[in-house]
Amino acid sequence: MDQINDFISQIQASGLYLARWDVVLALLVGSVGGVLIGAIPGVGPAVAIAILLPATFSMEPIVGLTVLLGIYGSSMYGGSIPAILINTPGTAVNALTTYDGFPMTARGEARRALSLAYSASFFGGVFSVACLIFLAPVLAKIAPLFGSREIFLAALLGIILVVVAHRRHTLIAAAMASFGIWLSTIGLHPATYSKRYTFDQAWLSSGVNLIVVVLGLFALSQAFILLQGDDEKIRLGRLKGSYFQGFRELARHPRVAGISASFGVVMGMIPGVGEFTAQFMSYTYAQKSSERPEDFGHGSSEGLIAAETANNAVPGAAMIPLLALGIPGEALTAMMLSVFYVHNVTPGPQLFQNDMDFVVALYLALLILNVLVVAFLLVATNQLIKVVQIPNRFLGVAILTLSFVGVYSLRNSFTDCILAAGFGLLGFILKRLHLPIVPIILGMVLGNIMEVKLRSAMARVKSPLDFVDRPIAAILFSILLLVLVLHFRRVWLDRKERKARKWSISHSSTSFAANLSHRRNFLLTERGKRLRAKRSRYSRPSTDDR
Amino acid sequence: MSEIDEDLKRPKRGQFLFAVFFFAVAALLAALLWDQTVWKQGKDLFSQARFWPAVGVFGMVGFTALHIWHLPRRRFSKPDWVEARTWLSVFEFAAWFLVYVWLVPVIGYLPVTMVFAAMLTWRMGYRSRKMLWISVIFAVLVVLVFKSLLQVKIPGAALYEFAPAALRNFLILYL
Numbered sequence: 001m002d003q004i005n006d007f008i009s010q011i012q013a014s015g016l017y018l019a020r021w022d023v024v025l026a027l028l029v030g031s032v033g034g035v036l037i038g039a040i041p042g043v044g045p046a047v048a049i050a051i052l053l054p055a056t057f058s059m060e061p062i063v064g065l066t067v068l069l070g071i072y073g074s075s076m077y078g079g080s081i082p083a084i085l086i087n088t089p090g091t092a093v094n095a096l097t098t099y100d101g102f103p104m105t106a107r108g109e110a111r112r113a114l115s116l117a118y119s120a121s122f123f124g125g126v127f128s129v130a131c132l133i134f135l136a137p138v139l140a141k142i143a144p145l146f147g148s149r150e151i152f153l154a155a156l157l158g159i160i161l162v163v164v165a166h167r168r169h170t171l172i173a174a175a176m177a178s179f180g181i182w183l184s185t186i187g188l189h190p191a192t193y194s195k196r197y198t199f200d201q202a203w204l205s206s207g208v209n210l211i212v213v214v215l216g217l218f219a220l221s222q223a224f225i226l227l228q229g230d231d232e233k234i235r236l237g238r239l240k241g242s243y244f245q246g247f248r249e250l251a252r253h254p255r256v257a258g259i260s261a262s263f264g265v266v267m268g269m270i271p272g273v274g275e276f277t278a279q280f281m282s283y284t285y286a287q288k289s290s291e292r293p294e295d296f297g298h299g300s301s302e303g304l305i306a307a308e309t310a311n312n313a314v315p316g317a318a319m320i321p322l323l324a325l326g327i328p329g330e331a332l333t334a335m336m337l338s339v340f341y342v343h344n345v346t347p348g349p350q351l352f353q354n355d356m357d358f359v360v361a362l363y364l365a366l367l368i369l370n371v372l373v374v375a376f377l378l379v380a381t382n383q384l385i386k387v388v389q390i391p392n393r394f395l396g397v398a399i400l401t402l403s404f405v406g407v408y409s410l411r412n413s414f415t416d417c418i419l420a421a422g423f424g425l426l427g428f429i430l431k432r433l434h435l436p437i438v439p440i441i442l443g444m445v446l447g448n449i450m451e452v453k454l455r456s457a458m459a460r461v462k463s464p465l466d467f468v469d470r471p472i473a474a475i476l477f478s479i480l481l482l483v484l485v486l487h488f489r490r491v492w493l494d495r496k497e498r499k500a501r502k503w504s505i506s507h508s509s510t511s512f513a514a515n516l517s518h519r520r521n522f523l524l525t526e527r528g529k530r531l532r533a534k535r536s537r538y539s540r541p542s543t544d545d546r
Numbered sequence: 547m548s549e550i551d552e553d554l555k556r557p558k559r560g561q562f563l564f565a566v567f568f569f570a571v572a573a574l575l576a577a578l579l580w581d582q583t584v585w586k587q588g589k590d591l592f593s594q595a596r597f598w599p600a601v602g603v604f605g606m607v608g609f610t611a612l613h614i615w616h617l618p619r620r621r622f623s624k625p626d627w628v629e630a631r632t633w634l635s636v637f638e639f640a641a642w643f644l645v646y647v648w649l650v651p652v653i654g655y656l657p658v659t660m661v662f663a664a665m666l667t668w669r670m671g672y673r674s675r676k677m678l679w680i681s682v683i684f685a686v687l688v689v690l691v692f693k694s695l696l697q698v699k700i701p702g703a704a705l706y707e708f709a710p711a712a713l714r715n716f717l718i719l720y721l
Contacts, residue, residue: 055696171613175568178605182575185602189595194584196599197575220643224636227670393670397681400643401663401688408647409698417647421640428636432629433560443602451598458592 010360011133017062017361018368026063027365030070031372037071038078039387041088042226042395045075046218049335051399051406053211061343062358065336066365072332073125073315073366074373076275080117080308081381082388085110093275093314096283096307103299113304115246118377120257120305123250124312125370127261128268132316133363140356143324143349145472148457151348153468153476154271155327155446155453159439160480161272162330164487166436173436180443183208184451191455203415210444212407212416214335216423217430217437219403224428226396244378253305256286260306264313269320271329272442275311282310316366323347323359327449331438334445560629562622565614572606579603642666654703655693656721659685694720 017023037048048071056064079090084101097117104113146154159177166173186197187207198204250257260282267278286306287296296303321327326348328334340347352359377384407420430437461467468477583596591597614620646662660682667681692698702718709717 055692055698058697171609171616172565175572175606175609175613178602178609179572180602182599182602182606185599191593192584192586192589192595194586194595195582196595197578197582199582220640224639227639228632228636391672394667394672394677394681396639397663397666397670398684400639400646400666401659401685404643404646404650404659405688405692405698405700408650409692409700412651412699412701414644414647417644421643424643425633425636425640429560429564429633432632433557433564435564447598447602454592458590 010356011364013357014360014364017357018364022059022063023066023365026059026066027070027369027372030067031074031369032376033067034071034074035078035373035376035384036387038075038090038094039081039384040078040390040395041082041086041090041388042222042392043399044079044091044218044222045071046214046331046335047222047399048075049332050211050214050219051402053214053335053338054406054409056339057342061339061345062361062365064339064343065362068336068339069315069319069362069366070369072336073312073369076308076311076315077118077121077373077377078384080121081114081385084113084117085385086388093279093311094307096279096311097304099283099297100300100303100307103297104301104304107299109299112245112249112301113299114381115244116249116301116304117246117308118374119246119250120260120308121312122370122374123257124261124264124309125316126367127258127309128265128313128316129363129367129370131265132320133360133367135320136352136356136360136363139320139324140352142472143352145470146325146349147470148453149461149467150470150472150476151325151327152450152453152457153473153480154321154325155449157476157480157483158271158321158327158329159442159446159450160483161270162439162442163272164483165272165277166439167490169434169436170487170491173439176430176436177439177443180440180445181447181450182443183213183440184444184447203413208419208444209410209416210334210338210441211410212420213423213444214331214441215403215406216420217427217440218331219399219406220420220424221427221431221437223396223399223403224424225431226392226399228396228428229392231391231393249301250305253302255289256282256302256305257309259285260309261313264310265317267310268314268317268329271321271327273329275314278310278314279307282306316363319362319366323362324349324352328442328445331441334441337445558619559623559625560633562614562617562620563626563630565610565617569607569610569614572603572610576603576607642669650703651701652704654705654717654721655700656686656689659689689721 018027033048034045037043037045049068052067052071056067059067075091076093079094080097080101081090083089083094083097084105087098087102087105089095089098101113101117104110163170163173163177182197184207186204187195188198188205189196195205260278263282263285264275264278267273267275267281283296283303283306286302287293290296290300290302292300292302318329318333321329322333322337324347326337326340326346328337337347345351403420404417407417410416427437429435457467468474579596579600583599585594585596642662646658649658649662663681663685664678667677672678672681693700706714706717
């Protein structure tokens with residue numbers, strides 16, 4: 001009974017944080033803005049958060065974070081609209097929604113698909129927030145057990161998970177994470193007061209600003225991609241039917257929805273894993289356990305529910321490592337970390353111990369946000385789908401104009417803008433080559449955390465074994481080893497599969513054809529050389545031809 | 547989908563060029579490690595100013611080298627240079643951005659943003675009056691929301707100094 005009373009008084013105290021006009025306005029702007037941004041393919045929450053970040057620095061932490069959290073949490077709702085209607089995901093995490101959403105549109109069930117996506121997203125969002133509100137007291141007990149060495153190990157685990165999560169790009173992802181670590185070291189070293197990679201330039205003494213890098217890699221690079229590309233012609237059909245049918249349909253699949261949301265919560269809590277893994281795990285589970293697995297990829301309602309529930313359960317859970325340990329698990333929470341730093345609030349065990357009201361207020365904001373977004377979408381979808389038709393190159397102009405606000409308002413520095421343009425170019429190249437960008441940001445943030453925490457941890461460590469003699473450190477270290485072992489096992493299996501595939505496709509007949517082709521090419525080249533030599537005015541006529 | 551199928555979908559051109567360029571930069575930074583960082587006697591390895599930059603640069607060199615070694619094609623070809631030309635074409639937009647940044651403190655946020663948005667919209671091939679007006683309205687909205695409403699830190703222009711005193715303060719504060 002006492003626990004229930006404590007819980008209610010906790011909610012009441014946190015509610016006071018939110019009962020202010022500026023927080024309510026932030027909730028509205030965040031939710032509506034996030035849906036709009038998500039619905040425009042080619043913008044995405046990372047671009048929007050990067051641009052808005054400096055503007056939130058002048059706000060109170062709860063207001064600024066509510067806007068950013070609003071954009072983060074609601075962009076996936078919006079992202080499902082173009083994914084379902086035009087087969088183009090609005091945000092990267094809606095890619096799986098296209099598998100089943102667009103086939104439903106193709107057979108004239110666009111409104112059913114949208115309605116299912118909204119209700120699944122709503123369920124995922126609310127489920128994760130409910131889990132976290134109930135988990136908060138447990139986390140408050142566990143968080144103080146994290147000392148320097150545990151936070152160092154968690155950050156190291158985060159960076160390793162980010163790298164290995166980029167399957168097929170693991171090596172270049174590791175190189176990019178190292179690049180991020182190197183970037184974080186530029187400037188004055190606080191422990192020895194010595195300069196590192198400043199090349200005697202005064203503007204490098206204070207280091208490279210994370211927001212400049214984020215704006216360059218996410219916002220400017222996206223503007224360059226859009227400006228350099230072509231506009232796409234988009235046709236939208238008329239939507240018929242009720243938006244409420246999705247809730248009824250969702251109620252018929254409680255198992256898929258519940259397990260997908262749980263995957264989202266668990267994966268969201270682990271730094272460096274996030275939406276993609278949660279989605280693929282829940283989609284695979286839904287397909288394997290379905291009575292009609294053959295429908296998946298051809299407009300299955302279960303597939304759509306699995307994808308949308310899992311991705312929307314992640315944002316709430318992703319706030320856990322950020323708030324409890326000060327470790328961001330992906331690029332968006334890394335950006336949010338800078339809001340805390342600007343206001344001298346250090347997220348970590350102390351925040352959970354001393355300012356639990358603030359933490360729960362953030363979760364309540366996320367809960368209200370989900371309700372606001374669904375209400376907005378049920379009313380405004382018909383008008384909202386028109387934003388899909390904004391031409392790409394004009395969007396590029398808009399993002400470039402807005403990026404200026406983000407970069408220049410930081411320190412009014414022209415040098416920052418040049419740096420951001422440089423990172424924009426790097427991001428443009430990486431996006432064109434389909435190479436990972438996020439490890440650079442996480443390398444920068446986690447590299448800095450690892451440096452500080454390792455230094456303070458080593459002061460109390462006599463032998464290497466002392467580093468893992470505490471229970472949480474030992475658990476983290478074991479997980480780290482397990483992740484590495486599983487990764488190398490997968491690399492070995494991939495290699496085996498590749499070899500087997502190579503053997504199976506290289507038949508003697510194809511080798512013979514390849515030999516013939518090489519021989520023909522060789523003869524043609526030789527003939528070309530002979531003919532050119534014969535026709536050249538300057539070469540001596542060959543005696544062979546006479 | 548297997549790894550091989552995914553490899554086939556991945557863009558090929560430019561991969562080797564980028565990897566080699568990144569490796570060259572990483573190797574250069576690694577060579578400068580001893581010049582750009584210090585090693586203080588008496589401090590342990592993890593407290594040294596050189597330790598984390600070394601982790602970064604040697605990580606860049608090592609992982610990029612392995613990445614190059616694993617690339618399916620390890621020699622330059624004509625499509626690489628075609629791709630490089632696309633990369634270079636983006637310098638034009640970076641230049642647009644930097645000229646915009648350079649002009650704002652001189653002429654003023656509102657006028658420069660209006661002209662910038664309209665001119666870049668024109669450059670992008672939108673020649674209709676409707677699109678040009680939309681770009682100008684968008685520019686005005688951006689300035690109103692960020693500078694006038696949210697009061698983000700963008701300095702008043704040098705040109706505003708020539709305006710009459712009453713107007714000058716308004717221009718500097720809100721536009």
